[in-house]
Amino acid sequence: MERQTGHLSRDIREVVNNITWMKVIAIGNANVGKTCLIKHFCESKFSQCYHATVGVDYGFKVQNVNGIPYRVHLWDLSGDEQYYDVRTELYNGTDACFLVYDVTNPSSFESLDNWLKEIAKHGAMGAKVVVVGNKADLRSNRGSIATTEGRKWATSRKLLYYETSALTGDGVSTMFTELLDSISEKKPRH
Ligand SMILES: Nc1nc2c(ncn2[C@@H]2O[C@H](COP(=O)(O)OP(=O)(O)OP(=O)(O)O)[C@@H](O)[C@H]2O)c(=O)[nH]1
Numbered sequence: 001m002e003r004q005t006g007h008l009s010r011d012i013r014e015v016v017n018n019i020t021w022m023k024v025i026a027i028g029n030a031n032v033g034k035t036c037l038i039k040h041f042c043e044s045k046f047s048q049c050y051h052a053t054v055g056v057d058y059g060f061k062v063q064n065v066n067g068i069p070y071r072v073h074l075w076d077l078s079g080d081e082q083y084y085d086v087r088t089e090l091y092n093g094t095d096a097c098f099l100v101y102d103v104t105n106p107s108s109f110e111s112l113d114n115w116l117k118e119i120a121k122h123g124a125m126g127a128k129v130v131v132v133g134n135k136a137d138l139r140s141n142r143g144s145i146a147t148t149e150g151r152k153w154a155t156s157r158k159l160l161y162y163e164t165s166a167l168t169g170d171g172v173s174t175m176f177t178e179l180l181d182s183i184s185e186k187k188p189r190h
């Protein structure tokens with residue numbers, strides 16, 4: 001095969017160009033575990049240290065969905081109010097969104113409606129949204145939101161509900177797999 005140094009061969013370029021992509025965003029209050037969930041999905045790793053996302057992080061992963069490879073573009077948005085303007089630039093064209101709260105943090109649960117309003121107002125109203133109660137491993141802490149309460153909130157808005165722990169990995173793969181499955185059904189392939 002002829003190949004110029006530093007260039008992909010035509011065959012590989014064709015494969016890369018033809019692969020269908022999906023845009024997935026993570027939203028929810030600061031400190032709820034969005035970055036950790038993505039890290040677990042992409043690298044099966046967890047970090048106890050909190051490094052707040054500054055504005056946005058971006059990465060992609062090639063993932064087989066129902067036997068077909070997709071390029072999953074993951075946009076990890078900061079939950080901090082100061083980055084509102086950054087986030088609102090990025091919602092357009094979103095295929096799927098996982099809206100995260102921390103089951104031990106009631107104010108992150110109370111903020112969920114505001115997040116739905118934010119994405120609807122700024123271009124992601126057509127996106128598939130799922131609700132994720134994260135840090136399920138800490139559920140025994142006093143004041144935690146019960147599974148029934150989280151599920152009821154999601155169901156009342158016709159959204160699917162998942163519980164996860166980015167620490168133990170429980171529920172993470174199920175949430176991502178089902179979310180990507182549901183988009184692949186709607187997403188036309190090239
Ligand atoms: N015990 C436990 N801790 C978690 C879990 N997920 C995240 N954490 C911890 O929670 C803190 C915040 O996690 P991040 O993933 O950085 O939170 P974030 O939602 O990305 O926060 P921002 O980037 O500020 O919006 C870190 O100290 C993590 O180690 C979990 O499932 N269980």
Ligand SMILES: [Mg+2]
Pocket residue numbers: 034035036051052053076077078
């Ligand atoms: Mg983050």
